[in-house]
Amino acid sequence: GAVVSQHPSRVICKSGTSVKIECRSLDFQATTMFWYRQFPKQSLMLMATSNEGSKATYEQGVEKDKFLINHASLTLSTLTVTSAHPEDSSFYICSAQIVEGTRSGEPQHFGDGTRLSIL
């Protein structure tokens, strides 16, 4: 159980293109989804927290207009990298948490990540 699907797994596109990444919880409802960025040989960096039906909360230093997050339902959140440039190339990972999981120590469940390469 607790499967999170992330799509696409890899994207290669030209500079200036906007790229949308989907994160779906397949067998549970997720009030909260998280978006992370991971640089090579480094840990995960939280970009934003996405709550169903409300605006995402961005971490300090993350550009809201560059990284658009939508959480339209309890099973789907999307991250759109707008007008992507080579410096946006990275590994992006989403995670989802079961409703009310936060207060009970329920873990975040992670997708398989998206490798974004901007040429």
Added chain:
Amino acid sequence: AQSVTQLGSHVSVSEGALVLLRCNYSSSVPPYLFWYVQYPNQGLQLLLKYTSAATLVKGINGFEAEFKKSETSFHLTKPSAHMSDAAEYFCAVTHSNDYKLSFGAGTTVTVRA
């Protein structure tokens, strides 16, 4: 505030040997602690979690971890390493007053034949 320190960015063990990955946490309130494993170009998979029940936690793939409050530690062990254990391992902490996970820097495990 909460944080995690993983001692040792790289651990190399022989196949069949003990695997020991160290994690120390800092938290002003009782923590929830997790160990995740990441294989190349993949997301994170939960190995085990501590949520204030038993202090010795058993996880998947033969891993276990012991929560020691006095030492603020949550070290991960596996009695006998397998080649398939080669991966990146992350310790993480959160608590009931916050939903964010704080990750350690990660430890790369290599297994020698």
